[in-house]
Amino acid sequence: MAEKQYGFDTRKVRAGYNSAEHNYAISPPIYQTTAYDFKSVEYAKQLFAFETVGNLYTRVGNPTVGVLEARMAELDGAAAAIALGSGMAAISYTLLNLAEGGGRILVSPYLYGGSADSFKKLYPKFGIQIDYAKHIDDPAKLEGEIAPDTKAIFIESISNPSAVLLDIRAIADVAHRNGIPLVVDNTVATPYLLRPIEHGADIVVYSATKGLNGHGNIIAGLILESGKFDWANGRYPHFAEKYYTLRDHSTDEHRSYLEAFPDAPFTTRIRFNYLNYFGAALGPFDAYLALVGLETLSERLSKQVENARIIAEWLRRRTDYVEWVRYPELSDSPYRSLAEQYFPNGAGGILAFGFRGDEVQREYFLDAVELINYHVNIGDARTLIVDSPNNTHGELEPYEKERADVPPNLIRISAGLEDPNDLIADLDQAFLASERSKLIAI
Ligand SMILES: Cc1ncc(COP(=O)(O)O)c(C=O)c1O
Structure with a gap:
């Protein structure tokens, strides 16, 4: 769908889904399965070598969940998306993926209470310090609050509960001048009201539990990446770590996420490190409900x-x-x-x-x-x-x-x-x- 440039309302009901690939079912089917037959030893080898795209195990990917991810990426103008079991999982995997091994996150003071409480109780125990910005409303002064080990700026586009708005473009410019990404929790706005990537954001997180789904019947989260941030700029050495699992099977050389997945290293790293091993997977039925919600x-x-x-x-x-x-x-x-x-x-x-x-x-x-x-x-x-x-x-x-x-x-x-x-x-x-x-x- 992407190359045809359909409007937002067309994409919200159709993007990421081709009925011909699903027995011509008009509504995306719920793939209620744990795993997927490998067809052949050769196919299994290709899957594990990331040489072919396919399904392996629902903890790291599921066709119904995949439609939700593809649709949201198209709605937000993102390079890639990953769906998770809650908005809190989306926030925590994002911040861990950014500041793994230690670092600081500069955050807006205007945040959902659960985010703020987790910032105080949990992150310092993982070596991640959270700094509350004193000048989030004044980007010129905000620049002075970025430390050498600050890994990102984190804001809510419409804050919960006071509906505080921020100058996203100006904050993104400050972040980029300092070689760090802007992460926007866009839960309240949804991509219908605001697409943060168009205003310079690098990562967008959602609690899909809220307006995205809109019917008060699921808990879900999403992370999207713009595909434009330079993760090789020296601040994120963990993105350059080479893994056996990402090896090039023709040469046997170990590769990093930046080498193996240059178009979407952030969400792919979350999928195969955090989702794979911390395991906050979104179930296919909940993904289906989110898709139905998105249609309206x-x-x-x-x-x-x-x-x-x-x-x-x-x-x-x-x-x-x-x-x-x-x-x-x-x-x-x-x-x-x-x-x-x-x-x-x-x-x-x-x-x-x-x-x-x-x-x-x-x-x-x-x-x-x-x-x-x-x-x-x-x-x-x-x-x-x-x-x-x-x-x-x-x-x-x-x-x-x-x-x-x-x-x-x-x-x-x-x-x-x-x-x-x-x-x-x-x-x-x-x-x-x-x-x-x-x-x-x-
Ligand atoms: C702005 C915002 N972000 C994240 C969350 C957490 O989402 P979830 O409840 O899906 O984990 C909430 C929940 O209220 C929220 O309001």
């Missing part, structure tokens, strides 16, 4: 953006219960010009607001929502609400929440596909119900 990506995201805008504007008028609203397209948002620059299709389906009232009132409000689900996921077809400081970011200590700009009264909404009037009516009655806490206090 644009339609869902457009409607979610529309509902997020309506809810944000309505909340802004409810100053009786709302202290502030964060949605990048609002006229008073500090991110409005970045929203215009980077997000022509809309600045995402999540928004946050500060509840005006005490903790008890806030809890009454959350208990009172009826239609909207009180729930930690995002990007679902259903509208979801959550008090992020207590759960999605509940692992963070107060100083970490402050650094991430997650104030205690923050409530996050992930807009779904419902009639916006019903959503507003639900919020309205829940605000009123929160008053009951005051009556009980009397």
Whole structure:
């Protein structure tokens, strides 16, 4: 499909799949199999020598999962993609593959709580130090925060939960001037709203659990690479390590990932080192569900953006219960010009607001929502609400929440596909119900 340059909406339902290769099945079949017959000893030899492309064992590759990988690579304009069992697996394999053996990752302070907590609890034990950027909003100063052993900059394109936007192109330029890649967690945006590689990103990671799939029924992750970064620039000696398993069978010479897979060394190294041995494989049924979800990506995201805008504007008028609203397209948002620059299709389906009232009132409000689900996921077809400081970011200590700009009264909404009037009516009655806490206090 790639050479025909089909539009995004055509690619999202067709890319990476040729029905003639699958008994003319219109929907990608679920290859529910552990392994694949080798046909012959010669074929097995070719597979193990990477001389032919084929299936071997579902932990490292599966035809249904392969369609998802190929489709996502085409949607994001990537050289290659690898699907994994969760978004956390995508982030951890990416950072380990970058800083294996020790190093630093310079990260945005505006991140999903699980990412931030894992950065504190786990990575230092693997010799990887995480530095929180003090100037992520000011790329000129950011340059001074890159150390000789910094291996990458890591950001979220639309941050969870506050929908912070960053100047991706300027950050990518800083990274490249210093010989390091920019990694973008594009979970909230999805490739329908933003394709980070077009703005200079080198690696894109996703939790496909969220808007990519969009139906709240799988856990999945993806890593994509642009194919343009120079991994031989001296900062990544592990990419040049030569392995027996990658040997050239005609000469018996051991080869590195850069030699054996020059077009996609990053994701291939993840596949045969990390996925192969750490094993967070995505099952074919979940890949199938992700593919079905992707078919309606644009339609869902457009409607979610529309509902997020309506809810944000309505909340802004409810100053009786709302202290502030964060949605990048609002006229008073500090991110409005970045929203215009980077997000022509809309600045995402999540928004946050500060509840005006005490903790008890806030809890009454959350208990009172009826239609909207009180729930930690995002990007679902259903509208979801959550008090992020207590759960999605509940692992963070107060100083970490402050650094991430997650104030205690923050409530996050992930807009779904419902009639916006019903959503507003639900919020309205829940605000009123929160008053009951005051009556009980009397
Ligand atoms: C921005 C972001 N990245 C990564 C993750 C982790 O994804 P998963 O739950 O699929 O492991 C999440 C989960 O909420 C997220 O919001």
